[in-house]
Amino acid sequence: MRAVAGAVPTERGSGNGVAVLVAEGDSTSRELLEYYLGRTSWRTVVVTTGEEAHRHLRSERFDVAVLDVSLEHRSGFDLLREIRDDKQLSHTRVMLLSEDGRDGTELKAFELGASDFVRRPFAPAVVVARVKRLLIRRNGAMGEQS
Amino acid sequence: MSAISGFFGSLWHSGGAYRAVLVLVAVEGVLMALCACWLSFTAILMRRDRKLDAAFARKAAPGLLAVLADEKALRAWQARAGRFPKAVLRRYLEPRIMATTGNLNARIVDVYSRLGLLAKDMQQAESRAWRTRMKAMRRLVFVAGPQQAELLVRRSRDLHAIGVLAAMALGRVGTPRQVFEVLRHIELPRRLMAQPVHAMLDAMDQERLAKLMDLWSETPSPTVRRVLLEVAARRVPWVCERYLPLAAGNSSVEVRIGAARSCGMLAGVSSMKVALRLAIDEVPQVRAQAARALGRRGGSGSVDALAGLAEDRDFWVRQNAVAALREQGDAGRRALEELSVSSRDDFARDAARQELEQLLLFTETGEAAS
Numbered sequence: 001m002r003a004v005a006g007a008v009p010t011e012r013g014s015g016n017g018v019a020v021l022v023a024e025g026d027s028t029s030r031e032l033l034e035y036y037l038g039r040t041s042w043r044t045v046v047v048t049t050g051e052e053a054h055r056h057l058r059s060e061r062f063d064v065a066v067l068d069v070s071l072e073h074r075s076g077f078d079l080l081r082e083i084r085d086d087k088q089l090s091h092t093r094v095m096l097l098s099e100d101g102r103d104g105t106e107l108k109a110f111e112l113g114a115s116d117f118v119r120r121p122f123a124p125a126v127v128v129a130r131v132k133r134l135l136i137r138r139n140g141a142m143g144e145q146s
Numbered sequence: 147m148s149a150i151s152g153f154f155g156s157l158w159h160s161g162g163a164y165r166a167v168l169v170l171v172a173v174e175g176v177l178m179a180l181c182a183c184w185l186s187f188t189a190i191l192m193r194r195d196r197k198l199d200a201a202f203a204r205k206a207a208p209g210l211l212a213v214l215a216d217e218k219a220l221r222a223w224q225a226r227a228g229r230f231p232k233a234v235l236r237r238y239l240e241p242r243i244m245a246t247t248g249n250l251n252a253r254i255v256d257v258y259s260r261l262g263l264l265a266k267d268m269q270q271a272e273s274r275a276w277r278t279r280m281k282a283m284r285r286l287v288f289v290a291g292p293q294q295a296e297l298l299v300r301r302s303r304d305l306h307a308i309g310v311l312a313a314m315a316l317g318r319v320g321t322p323r324q325v326f327e328v329l330r331h332i333e334l335p336r337r338l339m340a341q342p343v344h345a346m347l348d349a350m351d352q353e354r355l356a357k358l359m360d361l362w363s364e365t366p367s368p369t370v371r372r373v374l375l376e377v378a379a380r381r382v383p384w385v386c387e388r389y390l391p392l393a394a395g396n397s398s399v400e401v402r403i404g405a406a407r408s409c410g411m412l413a414g415v416s417s418m419k420v421a422l423r424l425a426i427d428e429v430p431q432v433r434a435q436a437a438r439a440l441g442r443r444g445g446s447g448s449v450d451a452l453a454g455l456a457e458d459r460d461f462w463v464r465q466n467a468v469a470a471l472r473e474q475g476d477a478g479r480r481a482l483e484e485l486s487v488s489s490r491d492d493f494a495r496d497a498a499r500q501e502l503e504q505l506l507l508f509t510e511t512g513e514a515a516s
Binding site: 122123 | 209244245361
């Protein structure tokens, strides 16, 4: 599916089994993340609100969810709680993006079960590299379990 | 209404103090009205900007990044974007330029240039109004290319803040000779002012920095030469090693201090020889920095030299030497024990004892913690 910027959820990548959900409220960051993720072979879904992210999380399987903390309707923290409370979503690694650079916010993210936390302003290429690292760690953990 | 005017009228005629209060109230009223007008005006402008940004987002969809790879689509995008005011285009492009690197960044900067924004920035950078020049220079730090280097050299002699921005941009895009032209005119009367020079040199790639070092001895300011040496020690250590003997024999104390500090960042044999030479320099500040450098390098040669420096006549040299010995493991500890017992110098004995006490305290605390 071709990527379309704006409020419409976009999806790209034929996928190699890896799926990444990006829920980002800021249009600039969304466009940049979409561009950099589009260069990987992962299936990427980009949405703009917490509600849309929630819908996608319920209907599809994602390996990593990159969530903006200050999303409309449902915050990144709300989504993180839902993901951690739902056993079916326990495999999804969550990375939170936040404007709030205070240590308390980061601490809260990790206490709620986030796998990574990135403060704004961020370099989108670095976010993608960190998603890659989360996937490697996840694959390593799954290998150990099996 | 007549009651109010009657009230103010009677106050006005009641005496000088009342009259003064009334004048103050009137002035305050006028100021508040002006503030309200200004706030309303800026609110209108902000609302207009938001509307324009939203219109741009609609017209320019899909975003620039989605069309970058397709030249035809990019031209169509540029044609659509070109109808909007330059301020709107800047608000759209600037965060994308700042958040990207490498090839993607170069392509967005190219679009920035094609839309005429870079030419406008260059024009504004020569403006007579310093605020306009400053704003333009803030943008040029990110978008200037080698073609703008001459302009940046000129602007580096502007007001301090503008000069710093120009120098930072020049570090990224200027030739070694152009960077040297800026360094040639820089004076650093205070240490804190060296930060922009560090930023400019850090923006240079290794190749250009190595070529700039060829002009090191021609740099007039000794403080700038010191900074150059220190940055080279960190970034191009093999080049720095070549200049150290020259720097160590320089008549300027600043340059010799730079040489001593650089020795601490290097690992070669020649830099060790320079460090040992500077450890017997006639100026205490140089010896103190040499002691630090020897501490950072470590090794048996360093420990012997540091034991000697611990008996120096200058307080800071002794202090740096014993602090460095504390970091040298068993060899340093043995040297401190020997100094604390057999040194003929009372100050050296005291300093060594203090360091040993701290070392003991640290060891005990560490053991208790583990």
